Amino acid sequence: MTQRLAGKIAVVTGGALGIGGGISRRLAAAGATVVLNDIDEAAAAATAGEITAGGGRCHTLVGDIRKPEVVEALRAAALRAGDGRIDVLVNNVGDFRPASRTFLHSTEAQWQELYEVNLLHVFRVTRALLPVMVEQRSGAVVNNSTVEAFRGIPGHAVYSAYNAGVSAFTKSLAVEVGQHGVRVNAIAPDLADTSQTPAAAMLRGRDPALIRTWLPLGRFGVADDYAAVVEFLASDDARFVTGHTIPVDGGTLAASGWYGRADRKGWTNMPNEA
Numbered sequence: 001m002t003q004r005l006a007g008k009i010a011v012v013t014g015g016a017l018g019i020g021g022g023i024s025r026r027l028a029a030a031g032a033t034v035v036l037n038d039i040d041e042a043a044a045a046a047t048a049g050e051i052t053a054g055g056g057r058c059h060t061l062v063g064d065i066r067k068p069e070v071v072e073a074l075r076a077a078a079l080r081a082g083d084g085r086i087d088v089l090v091n092n093v094g095d096f097r098p099a100s101r102t103f104l105h106s107t108e109a110q111w112q113e114l115y116e117v118n119l120l121h122v123f124r125v126t127r128a129l130l131p132v133m134v135e136q137r138s139g140a141v142v143n144n145s146t147v148e149a150f151r152g153i154p155g156h157a158v159y160s161a162y163n164a165g166v167s168a169f170t171k172s173l174a175v176e177v178g179q180h181g182v183r184v185n186a187i188a189p190d191l192a193d194t195s196q197t198p199a200a201a202m203l204r205g206r207d208p209a210l211i212r213t214w215l216p217l218g219r220f221g222v223a224d225d226y227a228a229v230v231e232f233l234a235s236d237d238a239r240f241v242t243g244h245t246i247p248v249d250g251g252t253l254a255a256s257g258w259y260g261r262a263d264r265k266g267w268t269n270m271p272n273e274a
């Protein structure tokens, strides 16, 4: 089978663990040279080592993507790796923490942290790398949003607002840069079994047999479920797709609904809960 990203240079932020780790492995397996940024040095080295041991190509740039100097270093590392080319950018870093019980309990300091980890770096990294894509008249940006950009989630109003921002940015930028041969899309994950949202924690005290009642495909997602869609969006197979956020959620957005718990102790989207 032909590798659909053969010869491409792909930058992945937060590319060591979780969904980002799956994306780095997928894009490398599809033939891309991956430039993996992560804040976790050991995890970055482990994922890069795994990729290269399997015959893939991967460079690492360790650092906190919220820092402008790390964004600049990432740009330089990508240009070095690609000899001046950058074909794919995956803005994957994001986090729903710090969370508060309700919006009324949230603080401005939390809003700022959520802004910096979910949205601000997406602007910065994109603005740093986009000129290279515009100049070469080709490129694909894939952002990582969330289903909560489209579905309300109690307790996380600010997180969902910033991710709606990621999806709106995706749409508007796509319109702006299509004329330069650059496509911009996003994925909206739900229920990935990662260290940020471990399935074991979500299932604690619940009957796993009832997963099918609130998750139509009947299981949690694994990193490669999300990475497969990112690979598609990054590749020429998606050459006529731009400006969209594709839910990768096992059907939860289609089926979703939040319910006030009968005991009035907050909310649940798992109707089997009392």
Ligand SMILES: NC(=O)c1ccc[n+]([C@@H]2O[C@H](COP(=O)([O-])OP(=O)(O)OC[C@H]3O[C@@H](n4cnc5c(N)ncnc54)[C@H](O)[C@@H]3O)[C@@H](O)[C@H]2O)c1
Binding pocket: 013, 014, 015, 016, 017, 018, 019, 020, 021, 037, 038, 039, 040, 043, 063, 064, 065, 066, 092, 093, 094, 095, 096, 144, 145, 146, 147, 188, 189, 190, 191, 192, 193, 194, 195, 196, 197
């Ligand atoms: N897990 C889910 O169910 C879910 C649902 C919706 C959206 N998402 C989104 O998917 C993306 C990845 O989620 P995940 O569950 O894989 O997360 P994760 O926390 O399991 O992994 C995040 C990766 O990014 C790295 N990272 C974190 N902060 C960083 C920073 N400031 N600079 C550089 N690297 C950093 C971590 O070291 C790790 O390798 C996020 O944008 C998240 O909001 C996840």
